[in-house]
Amino acid sequence: xxLTCIGAGYVGGPTMAMIAxxxxxxxxxxxxINAERIAAWQSDLLPIYxxxxxxxxxxxxxxxxxxxxxxxxxxxxxxxxxxxVNTPTKTFGHGAGKAxxxxxxxxxxxxxxxxxxxDKIIVEKSTLPVRTAAAMQRILDxxxxxxxxxxxxxPEFLAEGTAIADLEAPxxxxxxxxxxxxxxxxxxxxxxxxxxxxxxxNILTTNVWSSELSKLAANAFLAQRVSxxxxxxxxxxxxxxxxxxxxxxxxxxxxxxxKFLNASVGFGGSCFKKDILNLVYLCETYGLTQPAAYWQQVxxxxxxxxxxxxxxxxxxxxxxxxxxxxxxxxxAFKADTGDTxxxxxxxxxxxxxxxxxxxxxxxxxxxxNAKTDLSDILDYVTFEEDPxxxxxxxxxxxxxxxxxxxxxxxxKKAFDSMTKPAFIFDGRNCLDHQAxxxxxxxxxxxxxxxxxxx
Numbered sequence: 430x431x432l433t434c435i436g437a438g439y440v441g442g443p444t445m446a447m448i449a450x451x452x453x454x455x456x457x458x459x460x461x462i463n464a465e466r467i468a469a470w471q472s473d474l475l476p477i478y479x480x481x482x483x484x485x486x487x488x489x490x491x492x493x494x495x496x497x498x499x500x501x502x503x504x505x506x507x508x509x510x511x512x513x514v515n516t517p518t519k520t521f522g523h524g525a526g527k528a529x530x531x532x533x534x535x536x537x538x539x540x541x542x543x544x545x546x547x548d549k550i551i552v553e554k555s556t557l558p559v560r561t562a563a564a565m566q567r568i569l570d571x572x573x574x575x576x577x578x579x580x581x582x583x584p585e586f587l588a589e590g591t592a593i594a595d596l597e598a599p600x601x602x603x604x605x606x607x608x609x610x611x612x613x614x615x616x617x618x619x620x621x622x623x624x625x626x627x628x629x630x631n632i633l634t635t636n637v638w639s640s641e642l643s644k645l646a647a648n649a650f651l652a653q654r655v656s657x658x659x660x661x662x663x664x665x666x667x668x669x670x671x672x673x674x675x676x677x678x679x680x681x682x683x684x685x686x687x688k689f690l691n692a693s694v695g696f697g698g699s700c701f702k703k704d705i706l707n708l709v710y711l712c713e714t715y716g717l718t719q720p721a722a723y724w725q726q727v728x729x730x731x732x733x734x735x736x737x738x739x740x741x742x743x744x745x746x747x748x749x750x751x752x753x754x755x756x757x758x759x760x761a762f763k764a765d766t767g768d769t770x771x772x773x774x775x776x777x778x779x780x781x782x783x784x785x786x787x788x789x790x791x792x793x794x795x796x797x798n799a800k801t802d803l804s805d806i807l808d809y810v811t812f813e814e815d816p817x818x819x820x821x822x823x824x825x826x827x828x829x830x831x832x833x834x835x836x837x838x839x840x841k842k843a844f845d846s847m848t849k850p851a852f853i854f855d856g857r858n859c860l861d862h863q864a865x866x867x868x869x870x871x872x873x874x875x876x877x878x879x880x881x882x883x
Contacts (some may be wrong), residue, residue, distance in 0.1 A: 430455045432622070433503040435537055436513030437461035437470055437496065439477055439592075439699065439768065440554055440585050445511070446485045447596040449494035451626040458495045460503045470496040478767040478794045481593035504544040509619065511583075512537055512565075513554045518703050527710035529703070531561065538568040541578075548577045550615045553641070554585055562605075562637045579615035581606045582637045584644030589698060590765030602632045605640025645704045645711075649724060652701040654689040656730035662692035662876025663737060672876025673858060692876040694738050694829055694856035695731040697762025697772040702728055734875075735773050738827075739780040741873055742854055745881070746825060751785040754848070756823040758816055759830020759857075760792040760799040767794035773856070774829045775802050782809045791819040793832060817842065825852035831859040844868050850883060 434445045437459045449457040461467050469476035471490070475483055486494065497503060504510060514533040519525045534555065541551065551569065553562055562580045569578035582605035587595045602623045606616035620632050635643075658676055665672040672692040680687030696702070705724050712721035743750055762772035769775065774790075781788050789811045790799055796812050803810055813819040816835070820826055820843045828835055836859055844851055853865055855874045862872045866880035873879045 430509070430622075431507050432457045432509045432511065433507035434459045434511040434513055434554075435461075435500060435504075435541075436511075436515070436555070437463070437466050437476070438513065438515065439589065440587065441511065441513030442470060442475075442477065443479055443482055443485075443587070443592045443596060444513070444554065444585065446482065446489060446494060447593070448622065449489035449492075450485050452622060453489075453493055455622065456493050456495070457489070458497055458503045458507070460497050460500045462498060462500065464498050467496045467498050478765075479592050480590065480765055485593060500540065501544045504541050505546055507549060508547075509550045509552060509622070510541060511552045511554045516555045516703075518706055524710055527706040527713075529561075529707050531564075534561065534565065535568065538565045542569050542572050545576050545578070549579075550618055551578055551580045552619060553580065553582045560638060561641060577611065579606070579611055580637070581615055581619055582640035583619060584640060586644070586647065589768050590763055597626075599627060599631060602627055603635065603640050603643060604632065605635050605637040608636060645708050648700045648704040649708050649727070651689050652696050652705055652731070653724075653727045655691075655693070655696045655701075656727045656734075658690045658692050659695060659734045659875075660730055662734075665692075665876040666878070669878045670876075671878070675876075692858060693734075694773040694777065694875065695734040697770065697774075698768065699770040702731070702771050731773075732776070735776045736780065738773075738854065738856055738875070739777055739784075742781075742825065742827070742852075743784065745871070745873060745879070745883075746852060749784075750781065750824075752787060753824040754787040754789060754822055755781060755825045755827060756789045756791065756816075756819040757781075757827045757829055758791055758819070758835045759795075759828060759832055760790050760802075761795040761830050761832075764830055764832045767798060769795050769798040769802050772802075772829075774799070777827070777829065777856075778803060778810060779806065782806050787811075789813055789819045789823065791816045792830065793834060795830075817846070821846045822848060823851075824848045825854060827854045827856060828860060829856050831857040836860060840865055840870070841868055844870060 432455055434441045441459055445457050445459045466476050514537050516529045516534060519528045519530040562582055566580045584603055604616050604619050606612040616634055623632055661675060662672040676690040679685055680690050705728050709721045709725050760774045761767055761769055778788055791813050851870050853870045853872050858874045862874055862880055865872045871881045871883055
């Protein structure tokens with residue numbers, strides 16, 4: 430069997446590397462029109478950072494895992510084609526700001542049609558609106574040959590930072606197909622790929638539409654939990670309750686559970702905001718105004734949390750941060766990844782710059798992406814790999830990503846180098862606030878009572 434993946438990004442690269450590792454009898458080719466990205470996949474410096482990814486790639490690369498820019502040939506030779514192209518939120522036209530931009534998906538479908546000389550199974554791996562498979566099927570069926578295409582939905586449920594563990598032992602693999610004889614055979618072929626290492630009981634099959642919606646719904650439900658606990662964090666600060674204790678009590682309820690109940694500066698990443706807005710747009714399209722407003726509020730609460738974080742900084746630092754050096758520890762949207770897409774840090778930096786603060790950003794993996802995200806304000810931001818140099822002379826430290834290295838910094842050394850009074854704003858509640866207070870810091874967490882010497 431030959432398997433082709435179109436798109437060598439955060440989903441395509443790791444997923445195909447794991448399939449190649451677990452299925453040595455399958456030839457896996459990952460293709461992308463970005464030659465620089467493909468070259469990186471063929472090197473020792475992979476284009477994305479993910480713990481354990483390099484080892485998986487190196488085990489299979491050159492054996493049955495290949496990377497190429499020759500998309501047309503890879504399409505022609507494939508039995509199964511995974512579509513992992515970008516589906517960002519539209520920035521123009523009808524549905525701008527909420528609907529998914531499907532132009533890359535349509536171009537890919539047309540390219541598959543133009544270069545196919547045999548029957549193929551097409552697997553939607555990109556996050557897509559409900560019933561996108563029908564549009565892809567119509568394009569693929571528009572040809573004049575007798576070639577048959579079977580479109581399946583196989584959404585990813587990876588969490589960046591733990592993607593390799595998620596791929597190695599997934600909670601579930603979801604495959605959606607049509608309830609026809611051909612559709613069932615296509616689903617079984619894909620089931621057999623995953624069954625090389627995933628227990629059959631963890632491979633769920635359903636119809637295409639349920640599979641597509643399940644991906645949007647799963648991300649929406651997770652994001653809703655983050656926004657829910659963040660809404661409570663504001664109340665905790667007003668009432669001197671502790672959000673960590675509240676979350677612990679809530680999480681002990683077996684009907685709710687503890688995951689995604691960590692108050693913070695908000696969620697980020699490529700999926701949550703995009704998928705919720707997509708869900709909002711779908712609800713609006715079907716005239717479901719109240720469900721649309723409900724899910725929109727999850728995004729609004731996320732934005733509010735970032736504005737509130739900056740507001741706390743301004744208020745506690747004597748109502749002005751103009752000209753003050755603020756060191757931000759972390760720019761990636763979460764630890765153990767260099768991904769900065771929709772990172773809360775982007776909004777926070779822009780707000781701080783608007784207040785004319787002297788912003789210094791440090792992050793072990795995300796500085797290059799940060800420079801791209803902030804390309805229009807580079808004159809107002811400094812980037813520093815060494816966190817101690819970033820903190821030197823700072824009036825305040827803001828922790829925006831819970832990297833392990835920030836938990837173990839020598840904060841006595843940091844305190845001694847800072848302008849006094851020295852402030853720490855822990856946007857991830859990942860530091861020992863009492864220990865920092867005893868060193869002399871004025872400490873502010875999310876959803877916690879401040880520890881202040883002022």
